[in-house]
Amino acid sequence: MRDKTVRRRRALLALLVALSLILISASFGGSGGALHTVQSGFLDVVSPVETGASKVLTPVHDLIHWVDDVFHASSQRDTYRRELAAADRKIASLEASAQSHQDTTKLRRIDSTLQLSPDGPVDASVIEQPNGLWVSNVTINAGSGSGVHVNDPVIDPDGAIGTVTEVAPSSSIVTLLNDPSSGVAARDSSSREFGLVVPEPGNQGVLQMADVSRPSKVSVGDLIVTAGERTTQNASFFPAGIVIGKVTAVSATNDTVTVAPTADLTSLDTVQVLTSVPAP
């Protein structure tokens, strides 16, 4: 009895496998014309049922699609956010690099124009900006190890910015032109009138050129540049011709000229310390 069952089972399996193989052989390669007719006839019959079933199952279908889309959208959003953050970081880095390159190029041009190479220019970056209303100095990442000394003049791509007042081995503090203790001998580039550039009392954002002997000769819009000499004992010494600012107002009554600094003293980045300026 058992043998009979086993034989029957095996016979059916062999039959079905053989039938499958015959079907494969017959329909493979488009050779089974009759089979293809059966197939297309079957599709004709089943298609309307499939369409109906598809319509009936549309809500389920849509629900699953919706869930899939939600998960997909969520992961897509996360991916795009990560990509955006990475792109932002890259842009910021490239912009900083471009700005730094631009500043360096400008400084090189100034060095070349004013022939500052003998003055031992040392490039540095500002690592601490002026912090607060009363602070008019910045910290740079060059110190005595780079040849920086106290009283060395410091410039940025837009002009003179201040003088080194403290030096550490790898950093220095630069006191800016708008600090009350600061003073730079300067002259009007058009009229050649001399004066001492100091911060305007009570207004740190503006400089003034004091002790101008003939203020009437100075015009609004004139460039004020360093004089290249020391007019008073306290004045800082800068090489001649470095731009300090532009004249914005002239007062004939008290011999002063108001000067807007060309360098943005509140936002400094790449600077240059002139470490070998010969004494006047």
Next chain:
Amino acid sequence: MSDATNLILRLAALAFVSVLVQVAAVAQIQIFGVNADLAPLVVASAGFLTGALSGAAFGFGVGLFLDLAFAQTLGVFALVFTLVGYGAGRVRELRAPEAPFTPLLLGAAATAIAAVGYAILEISLGATSPVGLRLVRDILLGIALNSLIAVPVYSIVRRWLIPALPEDPRRRRRRAYTTGGLSPLSRP
């Protein structure tokens, strides 16, 4: 209507509905980039519940139905699912596993055999599908996805077929034992 006729009708209806649902709905839904495949789960479940003989015949029928519905080389699905149905039935006849995770393992194995068997047959017939990591990944994801739905599919198939199945001696023994019929303790 005899039990055998009832079983054949129920198997035919199961084959028709499962292929229809597969073609009309499940085949159109992708999860993790792959489709779930009801056919191997239904064939394996039916084979496991009804035995190797009915399983092989049911697998052949479902496979042929799919070959016709997908308008592809006739006999490929039929051959693969014949083997799946026969194998599932033989597992039941030889091992009779009763662990709760049996349907899950059965579904995973059936899906793996169907996917690999289908791929081998198609490649043998000259399909130009790229054989590589993508194919392996799709097969593995398909097995994982089918494993997730194997238990509910088995449960539905079992619920549908059980009225037509000859009573399982173990089930009868268990029921009799719990009602006190055959318990040695209940004997006088």
